[in-house]
Amino acid sequence: MTSRKVLIVGGSGFVGTAVAARLARDGLSLRIPTRRRARVRHLLTLPDVDLVEADVFDPPTLAGLMQGVDAVVSLVGVLHSRPGQPYGPDFARAHVELPTLLVAAARQAGVTRLVHVSALGAAPDGPSEYQRSKAAGEAAIRAGAPELAWTILRPSVIFGPGDSFLNLFAGLVRTFPVLPLGGAGARFQPVYVQDVADVVAEALVRPDAAGLTCDLAGPTVYTLAELVAYVARLTGRSTRIVPLSEPLALLQAAVLERLPGPLMSRDNVRSMRADNITGGPPQPWGRTPTALETVVPRWLGRANRRGHFDAFRKPRP
Structure with missing residues (x-):
């Protein structure tokens, strides 16, 4: 990347904290929206981080968050939802509506790079609402091309200190x-949270990462x-x-x-x-999980x- 500011949506959670720490070590400037700033005090120790109380589902607010940003990392995900078809409203909001809003805001602001973390097993005909909603979110991200150079990462279940698994x-x-x-x-083919953070960081700087959908798994x-x-x-x-x-x-x-x-x-x-589980290499670019x-x-x-x-x-x- 020639410029240095990254918006991390979902940056205060388990995976987001690892991603933020990894990008901070690379010297990137971070903007992390949160519903309650008091909940993300653990991120204040990172250098050059801007914690913003904001509702990322509000288009004008999201447009403001995109200003001066060079890339977006999309990490929001939920494991439970009220039921519905083809997926429930909570899955729809987090996994489909938010990626759609992110793509629209990025294109409007002229942001051309986005890394989206989906899930291994995402499929339009998947057996669960979770899997179907994740696939719909991926489709929303892909619709941002050609103005938006996207990379979609599909991790298996993620483990690490503080995980919920x-x-x-x-x-x-x-x-x-x-x-x-x-x-x-x-x-399952569990993947270490630090591996996920490392792949996100690498995807942001590799020109050949644009347009790729990559599985992330352990060995x-x-x-x-x-x-x-x-x-x-x-x-x-x-x-x-x-x-x-x-x-x-x-x-x-x-x-x-x-x-x-x-x-x-x-x-x-x-x-x-x-x-x-993945049917191919567990991680992209020859990485050892x-x-x-x-x-x-x-x-x-x-x-x-x-x-x-x-x-x-x-x-x-």
Whole structure:
């Protein structure tokens, strides 16, 4: 990039924090919108970051955020939505409407570069509303060409310190000696959050990244049951995993999705009908992905038990 200012939409979340830190190390100037500035105090330690309280779904506000920006990184995603067809309203808002607004605002402001983080398994005919909405969001990004040079990244489930995946299961296996598990045989290829941040950073500077849709995954395929068993071993638990049939998993999810901050939804169960793995290279440009076993023990080992309940803690207002 010849210029140095990047707008990160979704920059205050788990992945966004890693991306912001990575781009800051590259010396880029960052603009990160947030609904509440108090929630993103952890980003204030980054050099040259502008935290703006803003509603990114408001077109005039988004137009203002685009001023003086050279590139946009789009990271917003949600895992749960009220139901609907072909996808629910919350999926539509986050995964389809927002990418559409970003493309329109970027074109209006003359911003020509956008990196969009979607999801592995996104497909118009996917079994879940989540997957179908992610595919629709990708289509909205591609519609920005030729004025907008886009790159779409499709990560598998992302792990790292503070994630809502392995940390969630760490809390569950510590709490329950027997764990009924829906989708136990579903296959995943988890990718390290730092790898995702590194690929985003590389995509912003590589001319050959424009127009590419790239999978992002780790080096190894696991079943969900294998991942939960691994977390149990790391945390010193002897939890018994009881695989559930899909009808029972859907029944379990129907109960769980009624809870505040649901751990599982029926749409999540339907997503697991399709293996979340890549059929090609796990990462673009010959990158070597980080093995889960080389980093996860740093924060999920027995010495780190206090962190196992992070997934159950509500964020402070």
